[in-house]
Amino acid sequence: MNEFETDIDMIIMRELQQDFPLVSEPYAEIARRIGCTVTEVLERLKHLQASGSLKRIGAVLKHRKAGFEANGLFVCLVPEEQINEAGRMLAAYKEVSHCYHRSPCHDWPYNLYAMIHGIRKNDVLAIAEQFTREQRVQVYEILFSTEELKKTSFSL
Structure with missing residues (x-):
C-alpha cells in the first residue's frame, strides 16, 4: 500500500474527493482552497500518480438525471x-x-x-x-x- 509523502498530499487527495470546481481553472481553485500554488498541486498530482497512490481523476455521471433511463x-x-x-x-x-x-x-x-x-x-x-x-x-x-x-x- 502506498503512503502519502506529505500532509499536502493527503489534503490534495481529500480535496479531489469533493465536487470538482466548475470553473475555468479548477486546479487553481483547489490550490487557493488549500493555500498553495497551482504548480505545487499539479506537481504533487504527478508524483501521486507516478507512485501509484492516484490512479485517475474522473467524473461520476448520474445516468438517470442525465436522461438515460x-x-x-x-x-x-x-x-x-x-x-x-x-x-x-x-x-x-x-x-x-x-x-x-x-x-x-x-x-x-x-x-x-x-x-x-x-x-x-x-x-x-x-x-x-x-x-x-x-x-x-x-x-x-x-x-x-x-x-x-x-x-x-x-x-x-
Whole structure:
C-alpha cells in the first residue's frame, strides 16, 4: 500500500474527493482552497500518480438525471484470444460507459462486461444486438438496473 509523502498530499487527495470546481481553472481553485500554488498541486498530482497512490481523476455521471433511463449491464462470453479486440470494439460505442474483462466462474461463464446506457430499453438492446451480431457472440445477457443507488468512492 502506498503512503502519502506529505500532509499536502493527503489534503490534495481529500480535496479531489469533493465536487470538482466548475470553473475555468479548477486546479487553481483547489490550490487557493488549500493555500498553495497551482504548480505545487499539479506537481504533487504527478508524483501521486507516478507512485501509484492516484490512479485517475474522473467524473461520476448520474445516468438517470442525465436522461438515460435504461441502463443495462451487458455480459457475454468471448473466446479469450479475441477478448482484447472484442473489448475495444464494445468500448468504442458511445453508449458504453465502461467495459472490462473478468474471469468466468463455474456457474457464471461471462468474461466481457459493459454498462450500456440508453434513453429507452430498446436503445440498449439495439447496441447489444449489433455487437453480438458483428462479433458473433452466442452467449450473453443484459441485466437492467431498476434504480440508481448512491455513488460513492473510497474516502480518506
